[in-house]
Amino acid sequence: MSPVSRGFHRKREAAPADRVPPGQYVTRDFPVLSAGPTPHTPLSAWTFSISGGREPKSWTWEEFRALPTETLTRDIHCVTRWSKLDTTWQGVSLDVLLAAVEYESRYALAFSDGGYTTNLPVADLLGGKAWVAFNYEGAPLGAEHGGPARLLVPHLYFWKSAKWVRGLRLRDTDEPGFWENYGYHIYGDPWREQRYAGD
Amino acid sequence: MAGTAVRGRLTWQIATVARVTRETASTVTLLLEVPGWPGHRAGQHVDIRLTSDDGYQAERAYSIASAPGEPLTITVERLDDGEVSPYLTEEARPGDQLEVRGPIGGYFVWEAETGGPLLLAAGGSGVVPLRAIVRERSLAGSSVPVRLLYSSRSWEDVIYSSELDSPPDGVEVIHTLTRSQPPSWHGYARRVDRQMLAEVAWPSADRPLAYVCGPTNFVEAVAAGLVGLGYPAGRVKTERFGATGQ
Amino acid sequence: MDDDTLDGNAIGGLLAEVFGADMTMAVSTCASCGAVSVVAELAVYRPRLGTVVRCRSCDSVLMVFVSLHGTTCTDLMGLASLS
Numbered sequence: 001m002s003p004v005s006r007g008f009h010r011k012r013e014a015a016p017a018d019r020v021p022p023g024q025y026v027t028r029d030f031p032v033l034s035a036g037p038t039p040h041t042p043l044s045a046w047t048f049s050i051s052g053g054r055e056p057k058s059w060t061w062e063e064f065r066a067l068p069t070e071t072l073t074r075d076i077h078c079v080t081r082w083s084k085l086d087t088t089w090q091g092v093s094l095d096v097l098l099a100a101v102e103y104e105s106r107y108a109l110a111f112s113d114g115g116y117t118t119n120l121p122v123a124d125l126l127g128g129k130a131w132v133a134f135n136y137e138g139a140p141l142g143a144e145h146g147g148p149a150r151l152l153v154p155h156l157y158f159w160k161s162a163k164w165v166r167g168l169r170l171r172d173t174d175e176p177g178f179w180e181n182y183g184y185h186i187y188g189d190p191w192r193e194q195r196y197a198g199d
Numbered sequence: 200m201a202g203t204a205v206r207g208r209l210t211w212q213i214a215t216v217a218r219v220t221r222e223t224a225s226t227v228t229l230l231l232e233v234p235g236w237p238g239h240r241a242g243q244h245v246d247i248r249l250t251s252d253d254g255y256q257a258e259r260a261y262s263i264a265s266a267p268g269e270p271l272t273i274t275v276e277r278l279d280d281g282e283v284s285p286y287l288t289e290e291a292r293p294g295d296q297l298e299v300r301g302p303i304g305g306y307f308v309w310e311a312e313t314g315g316p317l318l319l320a321a322g323g324s325g326v327v328p329l330r331a332i333v334r335e336r337s338l339a340g341s342s343v344p345v346r347l348l349y350s351s352r353s354w355e356d357v358i359y360s361s362e363l364d365s366p367p368d369g370v371e372v373i374h375t376l377t378r379s380q381p382p383s384w385h386g387y388a389r390r391v392d393r394q395m396l397a398e399v400a401w402p403s404a405d406r407p408l409a410y411v412c413g414p415t416n417f418v419e420a421v422a423a424g425l426v427g428l429g430y431p432a433g434r435v436k437t438e439r440f441g442a443t444g445q
Numbered sequence: 446m447d448d449d450t451l452d453g454n455a456i457g458g459l460l461a462e463v464f465g466a467d468m469t470m471a472v473s474t475c476a477s478c479g480a481v482s483v484v485a486e487l488a489v490y491r492p493r494l495g496t497v498v499r500c501r502s503c504d505s506v507l508m509v510f511v512s513l514h515g516t517t518c519t520d521l522m523g524l525a526s527l528s
């Protein structure tokens with residue numbers, strides 16, 4: 001049994017209980033958690049592509065930024081137990097991106113510069129639940145937080161919101177991405193506290 | 200009853216804070232009592248673990264500030280957005296308990312047999328393990344020549360300043376103050392660069408050993424600079440503390 | 446490598462727990478590019494979900510450690526050797 005260190009507490013903000021999933025605490029910080037070096041792909045070389053549909057589809061940065069965008073405010077929840085409320089983003093909805101592709105697949109693997117991957121059901125990318133976000137709090141998304149663009153899927157634990165996202169591979173099976181391979185939950189619903197496989 | 204557990208370096212042991220000494224506005228030295236402490240080598244570190252009353256635990260690594268044979272002390276720098284360092288530098292009092300694991304490390308270590316001359320390069324709190332090395336050199340009666348190049352933001356941020364102001368024979372301390380300097384300061388007043396290293400570092404022909412410790416970007420710049428001066432990469436030891444946010 | 450990238454020294458305790466001995470002086474060979482390094486000098490990322498150790502030369506993942514329900518899972522598949 002570890003002794004309690006008198007007076008040691010985790011910093012936490014007060015928040016309405018119905019905004020905080022089980023086991024989470026609210027923070028004003030925005031921790032940078034990266035599994036590798038920050039990529040610095042020039043916008044001239046950046047593309048977002050969707051493969052695995054009838055035909056591959058790809059957008060350059062200019063083409064991507066010409067798509068309709070949304071501004072949205074959401075709470076985000078990290079599996080490492082911090083939650084940040086009312087974060088504001090601007091991005092292109094995956095409804096818009098996936099509408100440009102003919103596909104039958106039910107699953108997707110999002111992939112990023114640097115090799116990071118994460119898997120999601122396509123259903124969790126549709127219906128106004130997911131974006132490719134390029135602005136955070138009104139300014140271009142910083143590289144350390146996934147800029148120029150990251151996947152944003154706020155209803156799942158934030159490891160699914162892949163930083164430096166470069167596209168989706170549509171697939172017929174749900175295959176684990178980077179963290180899922182190491183035992184994190186294949187789906188990751190914070191409200192059912194699905195942190196690890198088997199939860 | 201469980202059998203007697205062997206107190207190994209790999210297990211967490213209970214430590215009691217015995218003394219708290221403020222070094223600078225943002226750094227504090229804690230003297231820790233650990234029953235059965237096995238001793239340590241200069242340059243090693245310990246992992247410290249704190250537990251709150253709701254069971255939450257946080258763990259961090261801190262370099263040992265004392266030499267082998269001296270009581271176990273760590274010097275902690277308060278990071279503004281830190282979770283553990285604000286507790287250790289502002290809250291911890293004698294009698295408080297925390298857990299310690301260690302000593303840890305076999306790479307960034309020095310003892311008299313390792314030899315020299317030594318070029319020790321410290322960025323901010325990176326001076327902590329290097330100070331342990333300097334103390335060990337004295338305790339071991341070594342006369343290996345040492346130059347400690349120590350980069351700090353200002354004179355008020357210099358840790359162990361009075362100890363470093365009267366270094367032992369054969370140890371030279373060269374400060375650089377990167378953000379502000381006292382009036383009539385004649386020393387270096389900029390971040391360590393190749394020119395400064397060329398002026399301070401032992402010539403590579405002397406076959407020096409370098410230990411570089413501090414924020415990651417400091418360590419990268421200094422290590423590259425020393426290699427550029429002809430130091431074989433294998434004779435430049437590095438310990439990166441990450442980004443200190445300053 | 447970013448400002449907050451660590452090196453193998455920082456995970457000396459974790460490695461000692463996993464391998465049962467100090468590993469900072471162990472020599473690793475990258476399975477991707479063949480680069481040889483002492484573990485203390487490898488690039489270490491600790492995003493709290495786990496610890497990722499990468500080759501400094503090619504950024505390939507060499508080792509991953511994830512702590513799940515009190516057990517540490519270890520993946521060393523990116524190493525050609527570790528001695």
